[in-house]
Amino acid sequence: MAQNIYDDPEFQAGYRRLARSEQGLAGAPEWPTVRRLLPDLSGRDVVDLGCGYGAFARWAAEQHAAVVDAFDVSEQMLRRAAELTEPGKVIRYARADLDTLQLPSASYDVAYSALVLHYLTDLPRFVGMVHAALRPGGGFVFTCEHPVYTAPTVAAWIEHDGRRAWPLDRYGVEGERVRDWLAPGVRKQHRILATLLNALLDAGFTIRRVEESVPSEEQITADPTLAEERDRPMFLMVAADR
Amino acid sequence: MAQNIYDDPEFQAGYRRLARSEQGLAGAPEWPTVRRLLPDLSGRDVVDLGCGYGAFARWAAEQHAAVVDAFDVSEQMLRRAAELTEPGKVIRYARADLDTLQLPSASYDVAYSALVLHYLTDLPRFVGMVHAALRPGGGFVFTCEHPVYTAPTVAAWIEHDGRRAWPLDRYGVEGERVRDWLAPGVRKQHRILATLLNALLDAGFTIRRVEESVPSEEQITADPTLAEERDRPMFLMVAADR
Numbered sequence: 001m002a003q004n005i006y007d008d009p010e011f012q013a014g015y016r017r018l019a020r021s022e023q024g025l026a027g028a029p030e031w032p033t034v035r036r037l038l039p040d041l042s043g044r045d046v047v048d049l050g051c052g053y054g055a056f057a058r059w060a061a062e063q064h065a066a067v068v069d070a071f072d073v074s075e076q077m078l079r080r081a082a083e084l085t086e087p088g089k090v091i092r093y094a095r096a097d098l099d100t101l102q103l104p105s106a107s108y109d110v111a112y113s114a115l116v117l118h119y120l121t122d123l124p125r126f127v128g129m130v131h132a133a134l135r136p137g138g139g140f141v142f143t144c145e146h147p148v149y150t151a152p153t154v155a156a157w158i159e160h161d162g163r164r165a166w167p168l169d170r171y172g173v174e175g176e177r178v179r180d181w182l183a184p185g186v187r188k189q190h191r192i193l194a195t196l197l198n199a200l201l202d203a204g205f206t207i208r209r210v211e212e213s214v215p216s217e218e219q220i221t222a223d224p225t226l227a228e229e230r231d232r233p234m235f236l237m238v239a240a241d242r
Numbered sequence: 243m244a245q246n247i248y249d250d251p252e253f254q255a256g257y258r259r260l261a262r263s264e265q266g267l268a269g270a271p272e273w274p275t276v277r278r279l280l281p282d283l284s285g286r287d288v289v290d291l292g293c294g295y296g297a298f299a300r301w302a303a304e305q306h307a308a309v310v311d312a313f314d315v316s317e318q319m320l321r322r323a324a325e326l327t328e329p330g331k332v333i334r335y336a337r338a339d340l341d342t343l344q345l346p347s348a349s350y351d352v353a354y355s356a357l358v359l360h361y362l363t364d365l366p367r368f369v370g371m372v373h374a375a376l377r378p379g380g381g382f383v384f385t386c387e388h389p390v391y392t393a394p395t396v397a398a399w400i401e402h403d404g405r406r407a408w409p410l411d412r413y414g415v416e417g418e419r420v421r422d423w424l425a426p427g428v429r430k431q432h433r434i435l436a437t438l439l440n441a442l443l444d445a446g447f448t449i450r451r452v453e454e455s456v457p458s459e460e461q462i463t464a465d466p467t468l469a470e471e472r473d474r475p476m477f478l479m480v481a482a483d484r
Contacts, residue, residue, distance in 0.1 A: 127384040142250035148390060148410065158402055158409075163395060167402050171390070172456030182311070192475070193435065197452045207449045210439045214414030230414040 002099050002119045003187045006052075006074035014078075014182030024055035029226060030143060030213045030235050034114070036108050037141045037239040041065040044109035049098055049132065050116030053089070054081030060112075061090040069108075071096040098109035098126060117144035118188045123199050131203040133224055134242040140205060141240075146212060146233040150190040151175055157228065166232040184215070194235065205240035212236055245429045246359045248294075248316035256424030263470045266297035270470060272385060272455045272477050276356070279383045279481040280449055283307040286351035287377065291340055296333070299387070302354075304330045310372040311350075313338040339366060342407035345375035352381050359386035359428045365441050373445040376484040382447060383482075387477030390456060392419055392432040399470065408474035412462030438478065454478060 004009050019027035020151040037057050046062040048057050051070035060068045068091045074079050078093050085091055090099075098113075111130045120126050129142055149155065151171040158167050174195065179186045200207060213235035247253050270276075283305040290299050294310035302310045310333045312321050320335050327333055330411040340355075341362050353372045355428050360371035362368050370384055391397065413434065421428045442449060455477035457468040 094250070104393075148413070153405060156405065158407075160400055160402070160409050161396065162407075163411060165400075165411045166395070167400075167407035168390065168410045169405060169407045169473040171474050172454075192454055192456065194454045196451045199450070201449070201451065207439070207443070209443065210436045212414075212434055212436045214434065231411040232413050 001108040002073070002097065002121055004073045004097075005077055005183060005186050006072075008183050010194075011183035011186070012074075012076055017049065021053060024053070024057055029215060029219055029223075029229070030237060033213070034143060034237055035165075036215075037211065037237060038112070039110060039139050039209040041110060045069075045107065046110045046112065046120060047071070047103065047108045049101075049111060050092065051081060052077050052092065054085055055237055056112060057091045057093075058085055058113060061088065065090060065110075068092070069094065069103075071098065071101060073097050073160055085179070089192070089201050095141070101129070101131060105132050106135045108133055108138060109135055110141070113140075113144075114141040115143055115145065116194070117142060118150055118190075121189060123189075123191065124202065127199045127203045127205070131205060131242055136194070136242055138240070138242045139239060140200075140237070143182045143235050144196070145188065146236045147171065147191060147193050147196070148232050149234050160203070164228060193236070197238070200240045205242060207238065208241050210237070224237070243257075244315070244339065244363055246339075247314045247425060248314075248382065249318050250430055252426050254316075254318055255427035255430070262297075263295060266295070267301055270463055271457060271465075271471070272479060273312070274383060275453050275455070276383065276479055279453065279479060280354070281381050283352060288352045289313070289343045289345065291343075291353060291355040293323060293335065294356070295351045296327055296335065297356060298356060299323070299333045299335075300327055303330065305350075307332060310334070311336065311345075313340065313343060315339050320467050325441070344372070345371060347374050347430050350375055350380060352383070353380075354388075355384040357385055357387065359384060359438070360392055360432075363431060365431075365433065365437070366444065369445045369447070371442045373447060373484055378484055380484045381450070381481060382442075383480070383483070385477050385479045386438070387430065388478045389413065389433060389435045389438070389453065390474050391476045392430055397421060399473075406470060406473055410474075425463060435478070442480070442482045447484060449480065449482050451481040452479070 025031045041060050045067045046060045046065045048070040051072045052058050057068045057070040070093050177188045177190050212233040215229045220226050267273045269433050283302050287306045287309045288302045288310040293299050293314045299310045299312040309399045312335050332389040419430045462468050
């Protein structure tokens with residue numbers, strides 16, 4: 001199974017202070033792009049794979065999704081998600097290791113997974129499982145760390161010739177990368193772009209749209225720290241149809 | 243129109259000495275991957291957009307393609323292509339600016355374009371034109387410089403912390419990049435991956451396969467200079483179906 005770093009106390013304490021944790025979807029710069037990738041959720045059965053604090057699940061419920069099954073490996077995040085969620089019958093939180101979760105066949109119209117794929121150790125299994133869990137015509141929208149972001153030996157900006165640069169290396173060497181992010185020893189899986197997209201195609205998905213996190217001028221004006229995201233993309237976002 | 247650097251005498255002199263010029267397809271490390279993307283050409287009508295010295299066109303003729311229409315902007319390359327080609331009726335070389343070329347509708351089964359897209363100034367027009375020129379069920383296979391390769395302010399390896407690194411910056415800033423490669427002032431167009439793939443989707447193509455140039459262990463053993471290509475991909479390769 002994938003490492004459950006989200007229940008590490010040091011990691012969790014740091015994670016709770018991120019803008020995307022405190023502000024939910026509004027605190028995620030990539031959300032406006034992701035939202036455009038999503039189909040209308042009204043009356044649909046939705047599964048959220050890696051729900052964290054449940055921000056997307058609650059948004060899906062607001063969009064009048066019929067059902068939102070929301071899974072996460074972290075007990076602490078699920079507890080907080082439940083605290084933040086109004087009682088109701090639409091959202092069902094459950095704990096699951098996404099590297100082994102099996103969903104019932106042809107049970108959902110929309111599958112959503114935000115910033116989880118780069119933790120999973122068996123991508124073809126996961127993508128195949130999601131494909132089987134969708135009804136024909138259903139859609140899968142995911143975000144993950146961009147291969148350019150996961151690749152380097154040392155994933156940190158450098159100064160070169162008076163410019164900020166991202167020291168890309170080992171792009172073609174797939175496999176584990178150990179990072180110090182919020183806590184030491186966070187284990188991620190680096191996969192090249194071709195591997196990510198071909199896993200979808202091999203599972204039978206049709207690619208509908210591909211996006212990369214490039215901040216707009218307006219976003220950089222509102223938050224100048226986003227300027228560096230123009231120099232190398234942090235996230236890949238894909239919409240695929242069964 | 244795109245710059246015609248290939249008829250610049252200094253550029254041409256350097257280009258003729260490249261392994262891919264002297265050895266044809268066998269001198270292009272990405273060819274084994276590209277070949278796997280191609281459908282069977284036997285009996286098919288093929289168009290080669292940016293044929294250079296005609297190595298692919300001759301290979302397509304050897305595969306028993308019915309017709310190979312091969313276009314290039316460079317007079318010198320077309321002259322050399324004709325010299326290298328046995329007289330016959332299958333291959334038809336013609337000069338064309340790919341930024342303005344119009345092909346007849348539904349006339350080809352396979353469109354091929356190697357290392358040309360990054361010179362074109364109007365990608366949506368080109369991709370739409372290729373889509374219209376293919377018969378329903380036809381395939382488009384192209385290679386182009388990888389966005390990670392075209393992006394940086396200075397596209398050259400650096401040493402950092404004792405390691406080779408590719409100083410990625412300006413990934414999200416699309417547009418012209420001027421390079422000194424074989425001759426000074428070569429003008430290329432940087433586009434992010436999302437732009438390249440979405441141009442295909444917008445034109446009505448279905449993406450069948452995506453590949454990136456990552457050399458195999460066997461290739462690196464045979465040619466150790468390829469090792470650096472494992473640190474950052476130079477080419478993107480895509481197969482799409484009408």
